[in-house]
Amino acid sequence: MRKIVSAVAAVAAVSAGLMFPATAQATPGEGISGVTLLDIEIPAELLPFVPDGAHVVAKQITIAPGGTTGWHYHDGPVLGIVQAGTLTHPGSDCKPVVYDTGAFINEPSGKSNTHVGRNLDKKVPVILDVVYLEPIGAPLFEDVTPAPACDKT
16 A cells, blocks of 8 residues: 555656646756866865865866857866867856967856856867866856846857
8 A cells, every 4th residue: 555655646746747847947058078087075184275175176078069068157266278179258248258279268266257168160179178176065067047138149
């Protein structure tokens, strides 16, 4: 009897979820992939100048032609180098900053530094080598919804 009640409750929960459409929670990325090269938490005892420690992640990120990261921000600074392609990187004012191959990227942390990364090229992928220096327990990025009013795409 207990199994039947559990099964009925599960079916009811799934059915209720299907009855109400999900709302968009973010400006989604598209055509983006990444390979994690390093993922480590460094405790505060080892970094006296960072009182709460740090979550350090190194990734190689590829943005396909026409791809986008979606609007987001980071809770900690992000440093990177464009290994290939051209990254178009507008902030919340929608003024594009363009990073060509070999350019260094320094993304400050916080909601006031909302941005999006785009590959506007139709043939060449953007390849980035990136290091995230996030607070321990924080995600690598925070989605932003809605996109800034100036963004028409």
